Amino acid sequence: SQQGEEDPQALSIQEGENATMNCSYKTSINNLQWYRQNSGRGLVHLILIRSNEREKHSGRLRVTLDTSKKSSSLLITASRAADTASYFCATVEVNTGFQKLVFGTGTRLLVSP
Amino acid sequence: GAGVSQSPSNKVTEKGKDVELRCDPISGHTALYWYRQRLGQGLEFLIYFQGNSAPDKSGLPSDRFSAERTGESVSTLTIQRTQQEDSAVYLCASSLTGGTLNSPLHFGNGTRLTVT
Numbered sequence: 001s002q003q004g005e006e007d008p009q010a011l012s013i014q015e016g017e018n019a020t021m022n023c024s025y026k027t028s029i030n031n032l033q034w035y036r037q038n039s040g041r042g043l044v045h046l047i048l049i050r051s052n053e054r055e056k057h058s059g060r061l062r063v064t065l066d067t068s069k070k071s072s073s074l075l076i077t078a079s080r081a082a083d084t085a086s087y088f089c090a091t092v093e094v095n096t097g098f099q100k101l102v103f104g105t106g107t108r109l110l111v112s113p
Numbered sequence: 114g115a116g117v118s119q120s121p122s123n124k125v126t127e128k129g130k131d132v133e134l135r136c137d138p139i140s141g142h143t144a145l146y147w148y149r150q151r152l153g154q155g156l157e158f159l160i161y162f163q164g165n166s167a168p169d170k171s172g173l174p175s176d177r178f179s180a181e182r183t184g185e186s187v188s189t190l191t192i193q194r195t196q197q198e199d200s201a202v203y204l205c206a207s208s209l210t211g212g213t214l215n216s217p218l219h220f221g222n223g224t225r226l227t228v229t
Contacts, residue, residue: 033217042117042204042220043156050215088155090218100169101146101218103156 006089006107014112019076021107023089024069030092032065032072033101037086046074046087079111115139119205119221126195126228134190134224138207145182146218147190148204149174156204162188195228202226 007022023032031050035043049056049065049072056063062075076083090103118137126132138145147159158172162182173179177196182188192199202225206218 031215035218035220040222042222043206043218044220045217048215048217100158100161100172102158103148105155 006087006104008107009105010108010110012110012112013079015079015081017079017111019079019083019109019111021074021087021109023072023074023104025072025089025091025104026070027091029067032063033090034061034063034072034074035088035090035103037088037106039085043088076109079109081111081113084109084111117205117207117219117221119203119224121224122222123225124227126226128197128228129194131191131193132195132226134192134203134205134226136188136190136205136207136221138186138188138205139219141185142207142209142219143185144208144210145185145188146206146208147180147188148206149201150204150223151201159190159203192226195226197228200226200228 005024011019013019029051031048033048034046036046037043047058047061047063049063051067060077065072086106086108088103088106090101092101120135124132143164145162148156149159150156160173160180161169177193180190202223204220204223206220208218209216
């Protein structure tokens with residue numbers, strides 16, 4: 001099952017612009033994580049935000065979490081061509097027998113030079 | 114140190130044949146996951162191993178799919194009597210702990226399976 005849904009499905013911007021991706025989820029969570037996937041490769045963890053946190057920064061990345069709206073956003077500032085990839089949010093479902101990490105459908109980001 | 118290693122990186126098989134995919138997690142990681150990713154799609158959870166506990170098999174799509182893990186080391190995902198709809202990239206990931214999963218997943222580069 002897909003817990004998270006990213007929006008937009010695809011995003012095309014110019015180098016230097018900011019990119020914002022959104023993720024909505026359905027159930028209560030322990031934490032929310034963002035991953036990046038380059039074409040044909042495995043996923044790389046970017047940032048984890050816990051359910052009691054509202055905002056977190058890591059370099060050019062800024063993540064927000066609104067548990068009342070069950071949504072999160074990932075902002076990449078001053079984008080570079082090398083940021084071109086697919087970005088996925090993932091959540092840990094609470095109160096299940098096994099706390100598995102469930103991924104969203106992803107946003108494909110294209111940054112043009 | 115070494116990351117998660119998956120083999121083979123590519124596998125082409127004929128419909129009806131069995132395939133076995135291998136995952137070597139990062140040493141010391143107690144949690145291991147298998148996911149399936151169809152072309153242009155998100156990740157579909159298949160199975161989760163946590164230490165010596167019984168695995169969570171709730172994502173396996175049919176009884177043709179099975180997986181095993183020896184202790185906290187190697188895992189194999191077996192697909193019997195492959196079908197064309199099994200064509201996908203199969204991704205393995207491990208993490209230091211399971212539980213609340215405050216430790217991130219480390220992914221291998223996947224096995225691209227093509228069933229002809």
